[in-house]
Amino acid sequence: MKLAIASGKGGTGKTLVATNLFYALQQLNYQVVLVDCDAEAPNDMVFFKGEKIKYFYVHQEIPVINEKKCKFCSKCHEYCNYNAIFILPDLKVIKVIEDLCHGCGACDVACDFNAISTKPVPIGSITKYAIENNTFIIEASMNTGVFSPVPIINAAIKEAKNEKIVILDSPPGTSCPFINTVAEADFVVLVTEPTPFGLSDLKQSIDTLKIIDKPYGVVINRSGIGDTEIYNYLKQENIKLLLEIPFDKMIAFYYSNGELISQLEYQWADKFVSMFNFIIDQYGNSNN
């Protein structure tokens, strides 16, 4: 079972839910792996102590143009969706803007003169930590200035491919990093807050999940603030409310100290486990 914890809006509590769920399952001796897919700002390890047991770089292939073979036909430039190939045919100038390259390889396919080869450039890294009870955290981390974290996120998820229970702490937003993370999940837990901003971004996430046909449920964090619109929406759309986490100073206090509410107040561990069991009952299948 792969469970993605995601949200459209940033700062709604994805990491709070992901880390507490991981902790609660770990304490019951479940073989669980938490993958921190928020490669731009991974912080799940703030809440755990562990030993680094694996580390490797993730590379992206960047084109290298052989100017002797290049006929300055501009075909590679036309194939490139990201403006990463700069060409002035009249002046016989061609350059690769490496920062813009997504490593898709289209330029290499486009070239009829065999003038393009590639070189690997490191764009980030994967670190695997051993935590208590034979559980693991896999952290994706992107280098500063890299255009897209997607290849790093994919490498991190791949690292957990043989595990039985995987929690994917998704990056915020609803663009490629989010889509690549939730696409790998069997179920998506959308964390939101009862504010107009939270609702607007929740709708965007749900629209995206509908297109890729993923089952999902909602966790409302900081309940008690804002308004009731989000509850009306969930009711109207018949969307399952999995859990509510109240707006509580102590929860915020623990979290900002790098502590887990499930460790400090046992009722919270129970709530996360109940949510997990509900998801397994409804959406788990015998293959996983």
Next chain:
Amino acid sequence: MKIAITSTGNSLESNIDQRFGRCAYFVIYNTENKAIEFIPNPNKDKEAGAGPAAVQFIASYNVDKVISGEIGAKVKSILDSLKIQMIIIKEPERKIKEIIDMLENN
């Protein structure tokens, strides 16, 4: 000599556009025959790489200089290698007409 100036609109009364890659118009000014041409920036709304695309666009007009409010790092290195001189005018209220006058009086 030809000079490209980034502009917010298509008249001499328009202000200089402080953005290079995502400016609204390029003004191509020819110092020899005094010709002034306003060209809409075709790459203004590109998702990514508007800067390099803009250099490619203005370089096709064989300009020697470019005048804008701000030029990013990716673009600077390309302009340098093409030997196109960069002139930065961080005055958003400055009109195209005034910039051309300044070029004339220099």
